[in-house]
Amino acid sequence: MSKFDEASHYRQEDLLKIDWRPPKTPWMKTPVDFRPGTYIYPGKAKNLKVLDLPNPRDWSVEDQDWKLPEDWKKRVLDGMADRLSKYRSFKVFMDTCVRCGACADKCHFFLGSGDPKNMPVLRAELLRAVYRKDFTALGKIFGELAGARELTTDVIKEWFYYFYQCTECRRCSVFCPYGIDTAEITMMGRELLGLLGIYVNWVIEPVANCYRFGNHLAIQPHGFVDTLEFMADDIEDVTGIRVDIPINRKGAEILFVTPSGDLVADPGIYTCMGYLLLFHELGLDYTWSTYASDGGNFGLFTSAEAMKRLNAKIYAEAKRLKVKWILGGECGHMWRVIHQYMDTLNGPADFLEVPRSPITGTVFKHARSTKMIHLMEFVADLIRHNKLKLDKSRNDHLRVTFHDSCNPSRAMGIFEEPRYVIRSVCNHFYEMPDNTIREQTFCCGGGAGLGTDENMEMRLRGGLPRGSALRHVQEKYGVNMMAAMCAIDRATLVTVADYWAPGVKITGITELVANAMVFTGEKRRTRNLRGEPIPGMELEESETTTVEQGAAIHG
Amino acid sequence: MNVLVALGAAVGVFAAGMAGGALGLGWLFGVVIPGLALLVFLGGLAVKVWDWVSTPVPFRIPTTCGQQTSLDWIKPNKLENPHTGIQALGRMALEVLCFRSLLRNTKAEMVQGRRLAYRTSLGLWLGAMLMHWSLLVILIRHLRLMTNPVPAFVSFLEAADGFLEIGLPAVFVTTVTFLAGVTYLLARRFTNPQVRYISLAGDYFPLFLLLGIGLSGVWMRHFGKVDIAAIKELMLSLFHFSPAVPEGISPVFYGHLFLASVLLAYIPFSKIAHMAGIFLSPTRNLANNNRAVRHVNPWDYPVKVHTYEEYEEELRDKMVAAGLPVEKPLEKE
Incomplete structure (x- = not known):
């Protein structure tokens, strides 16, 4: 018997019975149903203590008393x-x-659950009703008639449930005629809950880890070295090339920062191996950092202050290592922080230089203040200048689609670079339907710190719109691989795809690039970075004979 | 319940105005209240806008809806993802004048019980465009009653608006489109289950006011045939700050004017303040040039960070053992 934190616990036909019509009871009088699978466990006291956050205590969501x-x-x-x-x-x-109500059916959680409080407008009304009661004239005079509501502990519980049922994906804000951004609402809601010591552990533990060890996963420096060395072994096994791994190296030209998810989780690790290979082949003068070993920043999902505290490491480390500029890996929310917040929070980065590709000479003027560019901007420029030797046919067994990640899409607008790169390394590329890509892309259902297994029901529900679009191209074009330049995607979309479009695998873009790249001194490539045989690249007959003979000798 | 309260309030407003007119309270309903309403509107909105404008924008957070400006050979989408102030202005113009975001609206559907599909859904956009643009034209047309001589552009607009030349006096196109727009927006609130669920009395109330204003106006022009000369005399006297209330103005006019006065005074305290708020939305009115031009947070403050020195202090032995360079060597035992 599977448990509520496993996808197999949920039958598709049950989850697909979605009623988008609201219930009879008005929303203010409809209590929250805290059922397992739809909420996240509270932040543990030890993590709050690391960060000096208020009211550290151990408590449980099911408790009547939340020890406020x-x-x-x-x-x-x-x-x-x-x-x-x-x-x-x-x-x-x-x-x-x-x-x-233009936002109502734009939210993946509303589409997948039918819960009216997952309509962005009602999620915002949760705060707005209290705002009216205490901050507006009409609300003070007319009370409930004006949509005002008394702040009670039940309201706090409702906030907790629904502000951790929003992935801050900003899709609703694309459709709102006033640009009202629910991410902004949710961020405020979470900050207010934080004043009472209410956090979810899936967010606050990574924040505590990142604060102390430089990354969300609490990988310590020696573990960091080992992890990358293991990857180098696997790379050598597949390509015959030994890549060097510069870490904490002073005086390098470039500091490379990527989400720590790339270091441990399948299939993110293959993307990470792709980074190593790419930089090795280019002979890039760069370094990793163990202190700033995560570009991801769960502070974004906690408070502006927490975001600043974690983000400070990147510029501090760039300064200590005396690099010239910073290159960022494939991540979603990390890029929201880098692009929209970092310079404001911890800049100005006047000790760095405007990023300039040492390979092509391109100066990335659009990043002249922040001094950090996206790997896909860097790689697109390389390919445009013919600096990569590519054999696209190595990816011919893949029929690829591309999932635009929320933050790079709606907080940055990096749409063409990744597509240009994918098209350059894959012969078979298919777009999902228009209303599900680019600025209208759907969340994976696990962003903003919701991608934990105890939240499985909501993840599957929230993942339905993405899964449904994926299933569509799977049936129509035979798509068997979805690329995503986001570490959270690479972790959570695996579950979503397995459930809603089984058979489609998930990859980062750099993995596709590295599989197509022809490296100097490589051995004959018969396996991809995952160690799987590449169809059509099997050894030819004469070689097969040699191998068989070899096998016979060894046998 | 919310509907009834709002309807009752709007009907009450109209009835009060009518009664005032019938009871000879022309001064109160024709001079004092409209004057106060205008003051409350201007003053209230000024306070509201000042309140917004004086609140800082700590971060530059545009919602990007098109390709960014990055590499020279990739064409950016300047209107959906502006990189400069001028481009952001263009984006705002599209939003304010054409309701760009509503033009994207879709309706989700579950196909065969297992696949989500999204249909373009332009009803809301059309209803909103009809209502807002017609209202603007109607307001400009009303300048005829407040000016002498009537400016040419007003006469021109009026002629254009009445080009169908149906009825006498001619029916204006915007009269029809305005009423159609308001009716659609009201009907949508009643029939769309999600929208009905989220609607407050404050969402129905202004629609009922607008409907009342429109219907009473139509009645005065096409059915009641009110003494328009007397009304103009009143309006002109108001705008010359020497109010005089002529005899013989229909009570319906006072109902019409009181509805408009209440709406005007209601604006700054209600959601209708969106008419000003839309210009100040940080997801729409800012350029997405974050990495090129630094945005300063006026209330930025230093925070406690875990410095590299603290990090190395805690982990130095492990770093040395892993062959990583350190700032301070390990102390010899």
């Missing part, structure tokens, strides 16, 4: 007033919503 501080209500309302005076976004978004 005595003055919890004052803390929340003061916190709300404080944020209303600091964020124009928050204030304008509280005031301008007309409840037109």
Whole structure:
């Protein structure tokens, strides 16, 4: 018997019985149903302590008493007033919503669950109702009639449930006529909960780890070295090339930063092997860092302050190692932080130089202030200048589609670079339907710290729109591989694809690139980075004979 | 319940205005209240906008809906992903004038019980465009009642608006489109189950006000044949700051004017403030040039970080054992 934290526990026909019609009871009078599989375990006291966060304690969601501080209500309302005076976004978004409902069926969690409070408009109303009650004239006078609501502990519980049922993907904000961004709402909601010591462990433990050890997974320096060395062994096995792995090397030209998910999780590790091979082949003067060993930043899912505390390491390390500029790997939310926040939080990076490709001489003027570019910008430029020797046919057994990750899409707009790279290394590329890609892309269902197994039901539900579009191209074009330039995608989409479109595998783009690259001094490539035989690249007859003879001798 | 409260309030407003007119309270409903309403509108909206404008924008967070500006040979989408202030202005113009985002609207459907599909759904966009643009034209047309001589552009607009030349006086196209737009938006609130579920009294109320204003206006022009000269005399006197209330103005006019006054005064305190708020939305009005031009957070403050020195201090022996360079050598035992 499978448990609620396993995908096999859920039958597709049950999850597909979705009723988008709201219930009879008004939303303010519909209590939260905390059923296992739909919420995330609370943050443990030890992690809050590492970060000096308020009210560290061990508690459980099912408990009646969440052990809130005595003055919890004052803390929340003061916190709300404080944020209303600091964020124009928050204030304008509280005031301008007309409840037109254009956002309603744009949220993957609403589409997959039918729960009306997963409509972005109602998620925001959870805060807005309290805002009206305590901060607006009409709300103070007319109360409930004006949509105002008293702040109670039940409201706090509801906030916890629904602000951790939003992946901050910003799809709703594309469709909103006022650009109201639920990510912004959720971030405020989570900050307010944080004032009471309410976090989820899946977010706050990575934050604590990253604070102390430089990465979310608490990989210590020696573990970091070992991990990359193991990868180098596997690379050598497949390609015959021994790559060197510069770590914490002062004076390198480039600091390379990528999400730590690339180091441990299948299939992210193959993308990481791709990085190593690519940089080796280019002879890039670069270094990894163990102190800044994660570009990912779960602080983004915690508070602006936590985000700043974790992000500070990147510039600090770039300065210590005296590099010229920074290159960032394939990650989603990391790139939201790098692109939209880093320079503001921890800049100016006046000790660095404007990124310039040592291979092509291209100066990346669009990153002249932040001094950090995306690997796909770097690689697209290389391919454009014919600096990579590619044998596309090595990827001919793959029929590839591309999943635009939320943050690089809607907080950056990097659409063509990855497509150009994929098309350059794969002969068979197919787009998913228009309403599910680019700025309209659907979340994997596990972003913003929701990708944990105890949240399995919501992950599968939230993953339905993506899974459904994937299934469509699988049936129509025989797609068997989905590329994604996001470490969370590479972790969570595996589950989503296995469930909604079984047979489709997940890959990073650099893995595809490295599999197509012809390296100097490589041995005959018969296996890809996963160690799987490449169809059509089997040894020819004469070689087979040699191998058989060899095998016979060894046998 | 929310609908009834809103409808009751709007009907009450109209009835109060009518009653005021019938009881000879022309000064109150024709001069004092409209004047106060205008003050509340201007003052309230100014306070509201100042409140927004004086709140900082700590981070530059545009929602990007097209290709970024990066490599020279990749064509950026300047309107959906602006890289400069001018381009962001273009994006705002599209949003304010054409309701660009609503033009993207889709409706999700479950096909054969297992596949999600998304159909283009332009009803909301059309209804909103009809209502807002017609309202603008109607407001400009009303300048005829407040100016002497009537400016040429008003007469021109009026002529264009009445080009169908149906009925006497001619039916304006915008009269029809305005009422159609408002009716659609109301009907949508009633019939779309999700929208009905989220609708507050404050969502129905302004629609009922607009509907009441529109219907009473139609009645005055096409059915009641009210004394338009007297109305113009009143309006002109108001705008010359020497109010005089002529006799013989239909009570319906006072109902019409009171509805408009209430709507005007309601704007700054309600969701209708979106008419100003849309210009200040940080996901729409900022250029996505984050990596090229640094954005400064005015309330930025130093935070506690875990420095490299602290990191190395804790892990130095492991770093040395793994062959990693360190800043301070291991202490000899």
